[in-house]
Amino acid sequence: MIIVMSPQASQADLDTVVAKIRDAGLTEHISRGxxxxxxxAIGDERTLSEQAFEQLAGVERAIHIVKPYKLVAREGHPAGSVIDIRGIKLGGKQVQVIAGPCSVETQEQMDLAAAGVAAAGCRMMRGGAFKPRTSPYAFQGLGVQGLEFFQKAARQHDMPIVTELMDVRMLNTFLEHDVDVIQIGARNMQNFDLLKEVGRVNKPVILKRGLSATISEWLMAAEYIAAGGNNNIILCERGIRTFETAYRNVLDVTAIPVLKKETHLPVLVDPSHAGGKAWMVPALARAAVAAGADGLLVEMHPNPCEAWCDADQALTPQELIDLMGSLRLIAQAVGREL
Amino acid sequence: MIIVMSPQASQADLDTVVAKIRDAGLTEHISRGxxxxxxxAIGDERTLSEQAFEQLAGVERAIHIVKPYKLVAREGHPAGSVIDIRGIKLGGKQVQVIAGPCSVETQEQMDLAAAGVAAAGCRMMRGGAFKPRTSPYAFQGLGVQGLEFFQKAARQHDMPIVTELMDVRMLNTFLEHDVDVIQIGARNMQNFDLLKEVGRVNKPVILKRGLSATISEWLMAAEYIAAGGNNNIILCERGIRTFETAYRNVLDVTAIPVLKKETHLPVLVDPSHAGGKAWMVPALARAAVAAGADGLLVEMHPNPCEAWCDADQALTPQELIDLMGSLRLIAQAVGREL
Amino acid sequence: MIIVMSPQASQADLDTVVAKIRDAGLTEHISRGxxxxxxxAIGDERTLSEQAFEQLAGVERAIHIVKPYKLVAREGHPAGSVIDIRGIKLGGKQVQVIAGPCSVETQEQMDLAAAGVAAAGCRMMRGGAFKPRTSPYAFQGLGVQGLEFFQKAARQHDMPIVTELMDVRMLNTFLEHDVDVIQIGARNMQNFDLLKEVGRVNKPVILKRGLSATISEWLMAAEYIAAGGNNNIILCERGIRTFETAYRNVLDVTAIPVLKKETHLPVLVDPSHAGGKAWMVPALARAAVAAGADGLLVEMHPNPCEAWCDADQALTPQELIDLMGSLRLIAQAVGREL
Amino acid sequence: MIIVMSPQASQADLDTVVAKIRDAGLTEHISRGxxxxxxxAIGDERTLSEQAFEQLAGVERAIHIVKPYKLVAREGHPAGSVIDIRGIKLGGKQVQVIAGPCSVETQEQMDLAAAGVAAAGCRMMRGGAFKPRTSPYAFQGLGVQGLEFFQKAARQHDMPIVTELMDVRMLNTFLEHDVDVIQIGARNMQNFDLLKEVGRVNKPVILKRGLSATISEWLMAAEYIAAGGNNNIILCERGIRTFETAYRNVLDVTAIPVLKKETHLPVLVDPSHAGGKAWMVPALARAAVAAGADGLLVEMHPNPCEAWCDADQALTPQELIDLMGSLRLIAQAVGREL
Incomplete structure (x- = not known):
């Protein structure tokens, strides 16, 4: 850490700073400009708090030099992680498109959806049984029954399933129902108790970026999971909140190369939630793969007009097939395969 | 709800829209411009989803006319709510300043803090036993022992206590330890399972605004609590995330008059977290009371230099006394008392 | 326009609204929900101001239904515009990459740069003679001499030049020096006097998006140019300002499909300014073309380490050649050519 | 400046950094952690560019330690500046409220407005003759005739006038018409040619903050004016752009104490543009004065319902009188006078 003294700082102020550095077991190194x-402050600066120095008299600013995340950092782990999901590799050469409806509605709907997902050539399926809804009066998901409908439909095509966990008390139920990938939603990115719990199990976790989470906060949330012992972490960019009102969120493609540099974890993109409209999905999906994403989470519904939630952002089965076709070419253009 | 058809919409498109309105039990009213x-769409439009219409052919936009929140809206409840916290009124003429340290550290620290809070003329105390920390390696709070230290210290001055609940599984412990006001932190504002749980108990809840939550999302989060049957809800503005990097967050004072117009719930402001530096707190605290806040949540520590977290944003006991003096004049200037 | 009355509105309030609509030459249409x-309000609502209605007693909200832009809207001009720049088509099947240094420094630097741009297969060149700099103490550009160096270098390869105009008083100088495309920078997007002036000439104009300009404001700025009679307008997305601090700006790829739907104007993307680092440029450039951009503005410098400004965001000549190779495949994947 | 080398940096990388520091006439100081x-880099680091170092091999980050602004910094000018505007002091003990209509419409309107401003006890008047409008089809201001109407009305009450300059070519006209204070609007905050021009005259300048300008960019814009020789600079916070859509902008009161610490320039607040609605103005105006603002820019119109622009944000003459009454008490509470 670097501590910048103000021009008015006295020798006593400087002595206090030095004492505080030594108290923490580090060594000081003074430059007079x-x-x-x-x-x-030389040593393991992760134990020092910028705030603790910034409130001392005569201190103008304290700046961490070392990144706060360690286990998820690429620095100590140069090779990218490849997560194995029942034999499917996420983070390797193959780009994975995980498709399915926003919410599980009926067995029939899920059977149709699973057939469509498989027909398009996707290898994994997504769907929500527990739904985070802005309104308490909106449909909150089918719950455990939804998990059952989902598993039954996906197993017919041997596809692993991805579904969102909102409540720590439901984790055991997820394990009992053999959920393959646990999704942590954007609103729960800093639900630290939930992160700690999924850190204790041995299941792949998709950690969505919070609507206004910085890259650093997001990686620290992943660090919570890793610190618990679970290294099967997948990041998912899903659009950030900005001033723009012409679309729901802004898909942050810049995050893709930056994450690839900062962390060894695979990076997914969710173009459906980012834009909020089905007609935007193909352009955003192509941009994500072109920018280096390891996969996509895409909403598809056998009959979008009848979807119980987010009806306007789901592709039809045919639109998913078309999208896969164009993504194949983009993947090849960047040296990957679909 | 109003549905705007695109210039290219056909009669069949219009018929589909009308059918969907009637299916939901509402009546259509067509204007050709x-x-x-x-x-x-005339009737209870809260049952209609904008998305469900926007994905229909020929529809350009669907706009809700009625606000999505109901129980917390001032519209049906013109008088402001006054919350009674062990005899202390929040939301009435008296402005309440709730002070105390960021985190509970030791019994001695809490005793000193409680004495300082009481000496400054504050009637309630805040302190954190469970701490949401960005880093898994940072101090996570003393937990249950912290609640005990806190209660022991505050009871000596007969002050109700405010402390943050992060995990649904700890709610019973909070009730057993007789926590007076449950705080829901900014990062959990849309932790819907947590909101549902505190909606089922009969304890006052302070609901902090999420870092980038809109007024509407915030009131919908409050609606979750109210929908569970708990009307003792207090909102707390604590700064929002913007592009500015010169300070931690931007205290959104505009939210104060807007909330006063939109909801009957009392509104607190937390000037300590907003600015992130103790020297900013007096200016922000005065601005908040001048703009009509019903109270403040202020960090004070008996010895800020030794605080275990957020050291640079806590006032000293003397600074709190000074602040209370100037706030008294501001309160009077806006027709209130401290 | 739609005017939503508040539940408390009286008949007199409604009468006032109706009178104001009729005064403006429109007709009212009342729905009682x-x-x-x-x-x-039925008729040409562009003459009505939302504010003028929102300040009337009993009015809750006024909402424009028709978009405020007209000449640049795709609605009345379904085919995309193709801008002809000395025989080179921008907006058609061919994706145009316009490359060159941030600022003109010397004749030798520009000669080398022009050779590199041409060698990479680009057909147009960019470079700044007048530089908008945050600091008054930073290099402000070579001015008129810079235009001369630039023209001399580019003409050897028969490439049209793109350069930024900051000051209305320099417009004639730009015309005299035969600048091919006038760039309006992000900070001047709403410099309305400058927009009016370039609206009066018959030169292609690249209008960069302001750092926090909405799509609607941006199209209204383009409308200023079009209203003056100049239809040769090209939009350029260059990253928007958000809360994220890990990179300079967030490249808003979502804007690309949205602009393609809303306007007939061609859309460029500047991946160099968006990310702010040369190593991010290839990923962002590929994402932009994959999302449907009609071209790119890319910084390249014959010797980035010696560049006088924005040294860390310029590609080397070889990096530009490599980028063009991968962009060619992406362009083909979306049915275009490079 | 501090240059952080990456863990992989070689000795040769370090040597290059050192050479670059010495080339600029500074001295290096190396700490191995x-x-x-x-x-x-020890010496006048304002001549160094962070980018120039960040693009060197082996460099992770370069951080400026010294602030980029100098003439406007409080560091070298500890006393606050007091600007004298025809005998009225701005920046001293007296809080100045500058009121008037958004735009000059007619002589009669300005006479009524001036009488109202004076009757409320304000000592300066504002009004727009040249209006920056989002739409080219909206009223653009009366221009020079507006200046004449304005001067005639204000001179009857001996009030200095404040009005916006948009175009460098109009500066002489402003001087000929004896405009007392030149306002630079938010959209022109980084119109550097305009800043340079007003830096060359000896007239007070109100520099409004850009909608998404950081404190640092804003002070650098002020530095442009100061660097030209004009020290009569007044800053004006007018709300910033955020994600919130319930109100036009967020009034950034946190900027007030921060500016007071960083610069010696006086700070005004414009509560009318910030909130965008007349009913929000009193709360925001009170918050601004409570937070330490040196004055306010407030919109008042003799008949808001008939205003030609921004009708819904203007106070009536009576509302201005009432506001001044409550501001007097707030000013006293913070040790000032109105």
């Missing part, structure tokens, strides 16, 4: 004196 | 046809 | 009365 | 080597 023309306008400011700067103190470097 | 010079450039667009507009369809009004 | 279960909770609200809604008034439609 | 446990994980990173850090190089301090």
């Amino acid at each position: 023309s306008e400011r004196t700067i103190v470097g | 010079s450039e667009r046809t507009i369809v009004g | 279960s909770e609200r009365t809604i008034v439609g | 446990s994980e990173r080597t850090i190089v301090g």
Whole structure:
């Protein structure tokens, strides 16, 4: 850590800073510049808090030099992680498109959806049994019955399933129903108790980015899971909140190369939630794969007009087939396969 | 709801819209303008989804006219709610300043803090036993022992206590330890399972605004609590996330008059978390009371330099006394008392 | 326009609204719903101001139904515009990559740059003679001499040049020096006097999006140019300002399909300014073309380490060649050519 | 400046950094930590560019330690500046409320407005003759005739006038018409040619903050004016752009104490543009004065319902009188006078 002293700082102020560095078991290194004196704290600075220094008299700013995340950082783990999901590899050469409806509605709907997902050439399926809804009066998901409909439909095509966990108390139910990939939604990205719990199990976890989470906060949330012992973590960019009102969220494609540099974890993109409209999905999906995403989470519904939630963002089965065709070419253009 | 048809919409498109309105038990009302046809849906539009219409052919936009929140809206409840917290009124003429440390550390620290809070003339105390921390390696709070230290200290001055609940599984422990006001933190504002649980108990709840939550999302989160039967809800603005990097968050004072117009719930402001620096707190606290806030949540620590978290944003006991003096004048200037 | 009356509105309030609609030469259409009365204003609503209605007693909200832009809207101009720049088509099947240095430095630098741009297969060149710099102490550009160096270098390869105009007083100089495409920078997107002036000439104009401009504001800025009689307008997305601090700006790829739907104008993307680092440029450039951009503005410098400004975002000549190779495949994947 | 080397940096990389520091006439100071080597550049670092270092091999980050602004910084100018506007002091003990209509419409309207402004006890008047409008089809201001109407009305009450300059070519006209304070609008905050021009005259300038300008960019814009020799600069916070859609902008009161710490320039607040609705103005105006603003820019119109622009944000003359009464108490509460 670097501590920048203010021009008015006294020798006593400087002594206090030095004492605090030594108390933490680190060593100081003082540089006197023309306008400011700067103190470097040498040692494991992750134990130091910027705030603890910034409130000392004579201190202008304290700056961490080392990144706060460690287990998920690419720095100590140069090769990208490949997550194995019942034999399907996520994070390798093959780009994975995980498709399915926003919410599980009926067995029939899920059977049709699963058939459509498989027919398009996707290898995994998504669907929500527990739904985070802005309104308490909106459909909250079928719950456990939804998990059952989902598993039954997906197993017919031997596809692993991805579904969202909202409540720590439901984790055992997820394990009992053999959910293959646990999704942590954007609103729960910093639900730290939930992160700790999924850190204790040995299941792949998709961690969606919070609507206004920085890359650093997102990686620290992943670090919570890794710190618990679960390294099967997959990040998913799903659009961020900005000032723009012409579309729901802004898909942050810049995050893709930045994550690839900062972390060894695979990166998915959810173009359906980002834009919020089915007609935007193909353009955003292509952009994501072109920018280096390892896969996509795409909403598809056998009959979007009748969908119980987010009706306007689901592709039809035919639109998914068409999208897969164009994604194949994009994947090849960036040296991958679909 | 109003459905705006696109200029290219056919009669068949219009018929589909009308059928969907009637299916939901509402009545249509069609206006043919010079450039667009507009369809009004008359009846309880809260059951209609904008998305469900926007994905129909020929529909350009669907706009809700009625606000999505009902129980917390001022519209049906013109008088402001006054919450009674062990005899102390929040939401009435008296402005309440709730002060205390970021986190509970030791019994001695809490005793000193409680004495300082009481000496400054505050009537309630805050403190964190369970801490949401960005890093899994940071101090996570003392937990249940923290609740005990806190209660022991506050009871000596007969002050109700406010503390944060992060995990649904700890709610019973909070009730057993007789926590007076349950705080839901910014990161959990849309942790819907947690909202549902605190909606089932009869305890006042402070609901902090999420870092990038809109007023509408925030009131819908409050609606979750109210829909469960708990009307003792207090909102707390704590700064929003913006592009600015010179300070942690931007205190959104505009939210204060807007909330006062939209909802009957009392509104607190947390100037400590908003700015992130102790020296900003007095200016922000004064602005909040001048703009009409019903109270403040202020961090104070008997010895900020030694605080275990957020050291640079806590006031000293003397600074709290000074702040209360200037707030008293501001409160009077807006027709209230401290 | 639709005017939503509040539940408390009186008949007199409604009469005032109706009178104001009629005064403007439009006709009212009243719908009485279960909770609200809604008034439609039928006729050319572009002459009505939402604000003028929202300040009337009893009015809750006024909502424009028709888009405020007209000349640049795709609605009245279904075919995409193709801009002809000295024989090169922008907006058609061919994707155009316009490359060159951030700023013009010397004749030698520009000669090398032009050779590199041409060698990579680009058909147009960019470079700044007048530079908008955050600091008054930073290099402000070579000015007129820069235009001369630039023209001399580009003409050797018969490439049209793109350069930024900041000051209305320099427009004639730009015309005298035969600048082919006038760029309006992000900070001047709403410099309305500048927009009016370039609206009066018959030169292609690249209008960059302001750092926090909405799609609607951006199209209205383009409308200023079109209203002056100049239809040769090209939009350029260059990243928007958000809360994220890990990179300079967020490239808004969602804007690409949305603009393609809303306007007939061609859309460029500037991946260099968006990310702010050369190593991010290839991923962002590929994403832009995959999402449907008609071209790119890319920074390239013969020797980035010695560049006088934005040194860390310029590609080397070899990196530009490599990028063009991968963009060719992406362009083909979306049915275009490079 | 501090340059953080990456863990993989070689000795040759370090040598290149050191050479670049020496080339600029500064001295290096090297600290070797446990994980990173850090190089301090000692001397006038304002001549160094972070980008120029960040693109060198082996460099992870370059961080400026000294603030980029100098003339407007409080660091070298501890006393707050007081600007004298025809005998009226802005920046001293007296809080100045500058009121008037959004736009100049007629002589009669301005005479009524001036009488109302004076009757409320305000000492300066605002009004727009040149209007920056989002739409080219909206009223663009009366222009020079507007300046004449304005001066005639204000001179009857001996009030200095504040009005916006949009176009460098109009500066002489402003001087000929004896405009007392030149306002630079939010959209022109980084119109650097305009800033340079007003830096060359000896007239007070109100510099409004851009909609998404950081504090640092804003102060650098002020530095442009100061660098030209004009020190009569007044900053005006007018709300920033965020994700919130319930109101036009978010009034950033946090900026007030931060500016007071960073710069010696006086700080105004415009509560009318921030909220966008007249009913929000009193709460926001009170918050601004409570937070330490030196004055306000408030819209008032003799007949808001008939205003030609921004009708819904203007106070009536009576509302201005009432506001001044409550602001007087707030000013006293913070040790000032109105």
